[in-house]
Amino acid sequence: MKLKKLPFLFLISSTILFAQETEPELSQEDLIKEFGEKSCKCIDEIITFNKNKEEIRESIQYCIDKDVTAYQMTSKLMEATKTKGDSEISIGMDKESDEYKKYYYQIESFLMENCDTARDLIQSNVGEESKESENPQALEFYYEGTKLSKEGKLEEAIKFYKKAVKEDPNFAWAYDNMGICYRRLNKLDEAEKAYKKSIKIDPTGKMPLQNLAVVYIHKKKFKKAVKAYEKLKKVDSSNPEVYYGIGSVYYSGLNDNENALRNMCKAYKLYIAENSPYRSDAEKMINVIYGAMKINNNEAKFFEILKENNINME
Structure with missing residues (x-):
């Protein structure tokens, strides 16, 4: 028009x-x-x-x-x-x-x-397949923790998540959110423990598998981060966060631009397919990787990988 x-x-x-x-x-x-x-x-x-x-x-x-x-x-x-x-x-x-x-x-x-x-x-884990606790008291503590977390009262939120898992030791979501609070407080060891407890309860839990990888990145344990993402990929191979995470680790932590680009291209295409706002982040990362490969006189490989993934760079 x-x-x-x-x-x-x-x-x-x-x-x-x-x-x-x-x-x-x-x-x-x-x-x-x-x-x-x-x-x-x-x-x-x-x-x-x-x-x-x-x-x-x-x-x-x-x-x-x-x-x-x-x-x-x-x-x-x-x-x-x-x-x-x-x-x-x-x-x-x-x-x-x-x-x-x-x-x-x-x-x-x-x-x-x-x-x-x-x-x-x-x-968030809204819409995830995992079930909430069937324990009414555990749920009450969980929702109170969620409310406090949204208000930025992370230490208080953790106390309620702990009460929730005391009522229901198999309440994986409470461990997930507890881990998020610990990570935001930069208590990375505690966050790692919380995510591992959640994964022990549900080895296919997407949220804790992804967040465990993020914790490893913060702790600069980059190879462990890649392994965590690889476990998530076995559970959900169509999840763009997997490839974005692996690509970021290869670029920032392991100095491997080619593997970084391959994974970032996969993330970008999956973000586009599901109309996710994170596609812009993947696009920015592809451009950053291009800059790094250009400095290293590796532009030809950059465009070769883009071609493999049917991506055109204007």
Whole structure:
């Protein structure tokens, strides 16, 4: 769809110009922040009860989608006021178009850096197959711990998670969340123990397997981190977090750019397939790896690996 600068649009432009004479000029960063915060507020209101991860992801996507067109329009009008002469303002409405995705990804990137709710929903164990405890008292302690954790009261949350596993020693989720709290407090040994207890209860637990790898990364035990991710891959080979994690470890910890790139390409494609906001992180990492391989005069291998994965780099 193309919108010409007819009187209606000109009126909008004139209003913006008038505002610029009396107020500081609005920057692109301010604009992204304005619409990003609107999307974050929408995500805050998402009801997760009885929703699986796919349904939650779709709800997050809806919150971003509803602001993309307005953000795109405002951004282009702002640019139009800086140029002289008549021009056309083209608005990309097709969600599969590069134009639309550009503005979608800008809001999405803001959310991943600034919206705690968005990150927490994507990383949570909501919708996982593991069952909650059937012990009412353990559940009461668990939910109190979750509430305190969201409030940032991590030490107090841990106390309630401990009460939960005392009531139900097989309550894996309580150990999972306990591990998260310990990790945020940088008590890595305690976090490792909590995740291992959860894995002992449920060897196929995706959340503790992934978070154990993260703990090993923080402890600079990079080979153990890769092994932990490899165990997770056996449980869930289509999980992009596995390949993103392995790629990051190979790049940052083991100085192996080629294996880093191979895994990051797999992560990127899987993120794209499931429309995950983390695709932008994988894309950034691919560009970082490109820079490293370019310095080492290994560009040819870089493009060879991209070709193997059917990825084109513009």
